[in-house]
Amino acid sequence: MKNNELVDFSIDKENNTVNVKRVFAAPISNVWAAWIERELLDQWWAPKPWKSKTKSMDFKVGGRRLYAMVGPEGEEHWAIADYTVISPKTNFKYLDAFCDSDGNITEDFPRSDWNVDFTESGNTTIVYVTIKHENLSDLETIIEMGFKEGFTMTLNELANIFLSNQI
Amino acid sequence: MRRDVFQAIADPSRRAIIGLIALQAMTPNALAEHFDTSRQAISKHLKILTECQIVKQDPQGREIYYKLETAKMKEIDEWLEQFRQIWENRFNELDQVLLTIKTIEK
Numbered sequence: 175m176k177n178n179e180l181v182d183f184s185i186d187k188e189n190n191t192v193n194v195k196r197v198f199a200a201p202i203s204n205v206w207a208a209w210i211e212r213e214l215l216d217q218w219w220a221p222k223p224w225k226s227k228t229k230s231m232d233f234k235v236g237g238r239r240l241y242a243m244v245g246p247e248g249e250e251h252w253a254i255a256d257y258t259v260i261s262p263k264t265n266f267k268y269l270d271a272f273c274d275s276d277g278n279i280t281e282d283f284p285r286s287d288w289n290v291d292f293t294e295s296g297n298t299t300i301v302y303v304t305i306k307h308e309n310l311s312d313l314e315t316i317i318e319m320g321f322k323e324g325f326t327m328t329l330n331e332l333a334n335i336f337l338s339n340q341i
Numbered sequence: 342m343r344r345d346v347f348q349a350i351a352d353p354s355r356r357a358i359i360g361l362i363a364l365q366a367m368t369p370n371a372l373a374e375h376f377d378t379s380r381q382a383i384s385k386h387l388k389i390l391t392e393c394q395i396v397k398q399d400p401q402g403r404e405i406y407y408k409l410e411t412a413k414m415k416e417i418d419e420w421l422e423q424f425r426q427i428w429e430n431r432f433n434e435l436d437q438v439l440l441t442i443k444t445i446e447k
Contacts (some may be wrong), residue, residue: 181432183425192424194431200439208438217438221430303428 194303202292206263207300209290212239220244229275235260239268240277250275255288265291284308349393354378355386359395366399366408404419 182195198205208214212231220226223246231239239255252273260269267289272280279285287306292299349355361367361375369387373380387407389422390396394413399406 181425181428183421183428185421185424194428196428198432198436198439200442204439205435207442208435214438216444218431218434221427221434228443280346 190307192303192305192307194305197295197299198299198301199297200299201297202263202294202299205301206292210266215239216241233257233260238277239275242275252277254279263292265289349390349395352386353380355390357403358383358386358390362407366406368404368406372407376416408429 179197179199182193184193185191186193188193189201193334208218210233212228215231216226216228218226219241220243222253225244226241227244228239230235231241235257237257239257241254241281242250252275254271254273254277255268256271257266257268259265264301267287268283269287271285274280284307286308289302289304289306291302291304293302294300348419357359357376358372369380372387373383374411375377376383387396391398392406397410399408432439
């Protein structure tokens, strides 16, 4: 494992938010590009062995990204991001949802509200992600829907790193 | 009243209490000495933690000690760990992508 910056991860039960903070050793314009350009986004958005496949992406207020998380067996979980606020190289917000491959939203699953902030600090860029859920049990469902199988492998591999990282 | 475990860790004081009793079982009075808040406030947190099944009462003579339910904590930790993993993996990939962007710009 490389000497990577660690993710600062917390759950705020009172506000039903998941907060993620991470420092990147890159200029803000590059980090911003990696979040808003589909070719770049698809390279990192899905944690291995899953792959991100963007079918369409219109990064503007009122625009939508339609993408799939593709599993190792070829299974697809489709999702959308509807962009609601964009301040270039500073912040963007979107509403996510699960859907089918045509972007028809799965109604029985609540959407969550994403806020992504970018701050330049010297030669690095700090990214803050806040995901607001209607309730935290949604999170468990998200794991079950998309990631459970894919992560079992990497979990075992990486578990040791976090053994000391108790709450 | 049944509560879910995330209520236990939502509050900074409760996280501090968990941290203390993880080291050794403690009475509410002993716990209160570590905080600026009242003994009543500590009792309220302990009540919530008990309802979340994070801590368990352990009467010893006239005193009631509170001790950690380690199985429950492990459950939370494993659950949170999955999320942290998702973001760790994802952002490690992003690091690689950012390296390629740098190369492109040179």
